[in-house]
Amino acid sequence: MEQMTKSNRLIERVQRRLALAVWGRALFVSFVISASLYLALMLFSRLTGYWTGWFPLESISSVAIGTLVLSAILFRRPDREQAARLIDQRQGTKDLFLTVTMLEQAVGNYKPLVAQDAEKQAQKIKPSQVVEFAWAKRVGWVCASTLVLFLTLQYAPQLDPFGEVQAAETEQEKVKEFQKEKKATKARMAELKNKDNGAGDEESKDVKLAVENLKSDFRKMTPGKKQENAKTLAGHQKSLGGKWRQRAEENMKSMMMKADQAQKFGGMSKDDGMKKWSKELQEGSTQSLTKEMDELKDQLQRLMKEKDPVKREKLQNEIQKKLKEMESFAREQTSSKPMAAALKRAMKQMQMAQSKGLSPEEAFKEAMESMDLAKMELKEVAQSAKDMKKLEEALKVLQMAKKANDKSGLDGEACENCMTLEDYEELYAEMMGGEMPGEGTGNEGQGGGGKVDEDDTGDKGFKTEKSKSAITAGKVLLSFKSKGLSVSGEAKKNYNKLVTDLKQGMSEAIMQEQIPPGYHDGIKKYFNSLEKKTDENTPQK
Template sequence: MKQITKSTRLIDRVQQRLALAVWGRKVFVSFCISLGIYLTAMLFSRFTGYLTDWFTLPSLAVVAVGTLVLSFILFRKPDKEQAARLIDQKQKTKDLFLTVTMLEKAIGNYKPLVIQDAEQQATKIQPAQVVPFVWAKRFSLCCSAGLILFLLLEYTPQYDPFGKVQAAEVEQEKVKEFQTTKKATKARLAELKNKDNGENDEESKEVKLAVENLKSDFRKMVPGKKQKNAEALAAHQKSLGGQWRKRAEENMKSMMMKTDQAQKFGGMSKAEGMQKWNKELQEGSTQSLMKEMEELKDQLQRLQKETDPVKREQLKNEIQKKMKEMESFAREQTNSKPMAAALKRAMKQMQMAQSKGIPQDEALREAMQSMDLAKMELKEIAQSAKDLKKLEEALTVLSKAKKANDKSGLDGEACENCLTLEDYEDLYSQLMGDMQGEGTGGEGQGGGGKVDEDDTGDKGFKTEKSKSAITAGKVLLSFKTKGLSDRGEAQKDYNKLFTDLKQGMSEAIMQEQIPPGYHEGIKKYFNSLEKKTEENATGK
């Protein structure tokens, strides 16, 4: 076959170009088919509201993929005989090259003549003349069709005759919200786990360090150096007072205000339950609340396994009610926004278990995760209450230390065995009690007796008119008449006055206008008044 190399090479090159040309035509046909199918489906989606999630901008890649796949399915590679026949047809060589492809199987003495003629003709023929590539027109048509499809995809309005689009949007928003709640819970859990809050101690690490520094400076007090001692005590008062205000602003108002609602929570009234929880939290205990949260978590696990629709709905309503009431307690009573947010997320995640786009098990699992977060937030609240109590104790001792220093000075070596704040409080109370004065200008506790007065001399008094605001004062004259009074007006005025006084007292405490030693007594006083008012109202 060395004698017919030129003819064979020509046929091979024409075969290659013919294969490319055939595949190009198949690509064009496949593109038209894919584009038609995509356009039909897209218009169906736009006008009916079905399959709206499918037709986004990235979905145009389906047309390209479909074109390639379909073109390979439809493509059939041309053989040498087809290439030779095309050469003969285009160059009018009367089946010369077709005969060349059959010489191996042919019988006769005419082979040399055929080879000679074919070799001569092969030098004159270019493969591009036989199979020219005409692609520009089809390529421009494909580009135009693709552009039109893009414009239709972007600007064809979406109709929703069956409400499918609206329902899909609602589900999509739920999925986004669910993912957001997952991230928020995960981030907060990581933050609390990395935080060293001294949960195994009576107070946090920060408060413990501040108290230890205070006791250390108590031991460093130098007799006869009142000014230096006073400066050290003032610095501690500023530091401890700042920490106290920070924690008091977070939970003091809510801890001192009690709910007057009478809804039910489990087997007890909501008011009784909240009062119990409030009291425990003020003492730094979370036993009752932790028990309620554990029960809620157990109920969530039961809900995850329950298959009966009726029992499942009842259990879900019960869990949701308890979560809502506990979230209300966290928000209104403890003023803990993080704990309220965790419980609110747990409620939402439990409700999202019914969404189509969210797996039910995953939603309930995340709800239990949020309950774990709420438990950790509860520990933070209890720790804050412990810190507040410890800081009040430190400020009380500090106040006594300042008074003792103002009177006779302090000696750091006066109490070698003082280890706790209680020890120092006993020491300074004893020092204050031992100071006896003459009652007329001397230091210490006065002995009483009458002090001489001298009315002579210029006292510098000035006669001025007060610029005080005119307010309601003493009633000078009143008339009594028979008639019906406005129902509940007196009780309403009393409740308003009581609330205003209580609010003002809370603000005064937070502004350090009332010494820490009086806080507990004030709380008990207002609580007793409120309890008495409730008893009177019940008696009526």
């Protein structure tokens, strides 16, 4: 068998070329099958609107993957007998090389003759003459088919006879919005965690520092230097007033004004729960609202575990209703846009639990994250309330210090043990003396409002004179109309309208911070007294 080297080498080379040819044919057949199936499914999707998410531009790579997988299944490697038979067929050697593959098992004296003849023929035969690679035509078909698939995928119109495309686009938009809001929640939570706020019942650090600087300058006041003292106090007044306005604009102004108007201008709150929330927030407390939010989180966890569809729907409606109430309170009463946005985001995420592109567990989990963010925003609102209260207290004491400085000057050493604003308030009240509230009769100070007895005896020094003021055209204060019966209730109606307009204008002035906080209560009491007198003077029917 050592004399059959050329014959065996020829068979092996033909076998390798035949294997490549068979694999190439399998690839081509697999490509035709994969491309045809892809084209059919894509056209079905474009015509009906179903499975639109299956066919983005990169989906065309599935044809190549399908071709490789299918060709691996269809490929069968040829053996030596197949290669030898092909040589005999193509070269007309009458089964000579097929016989060579069987000589090892054959019996007889003819084997040397067969081997000698096969060696002579092997010298004349080239493997390329037996197996020719006709790849150019098939490669052309593959390239043309791929181009057709690409153009069809890019430019074939998308029909939507059953509304499936619109529904799928809506779901995709929901998923994108969900992911966007998820990132926004995480970013805002990180921002609030890094924010420098006060701890517990204390005001924030910047307000605390401003108040401490004010008290420090109180201790540095020098007697006999009224101008320098006034300049220092004016600087603090500007700084503290700016901080107060900043917090009022951010969160608390609308809530505090609406609550005060509802209580002191005769209005009523829409809901007792919201009224309680508003009152607590003005005092810097979040106890009731935090408790409500914790209960909502517990209900969300129960909703995730609930399997009964009826109970599940009922529980979800309850949660949505409470979230809507809280969102309305945050938006209308506190004017805290971040808190309202977090609660609104929680409602949306609960609704997204029914979306096809999201799992209910993921949606409910993010809703609870938004609830945690709302709690953090609530603490921000409460912190602003604490800061505003402290700033108003500081501004009040500062105003007293300015009056005391104008009257007799300030001495920083007058109160060695003064540590708090209350201590300085008491000090300046003593320094102002007669400007403090008095008993109402007999002593100096502002009276208590009681009736003072009058004595008409004695010379009061009154003189009867006529003013020499120039008479000029001005606003009509009084006019007379023709005789006749007046319309019943017309005067009262005009009076009430005038009072209402004045109240509205004063309310707007308070909202726009045109009036210092110290005058708010007195103004509101005055208008309440006008309404009370009107009701008392109204004749009973």
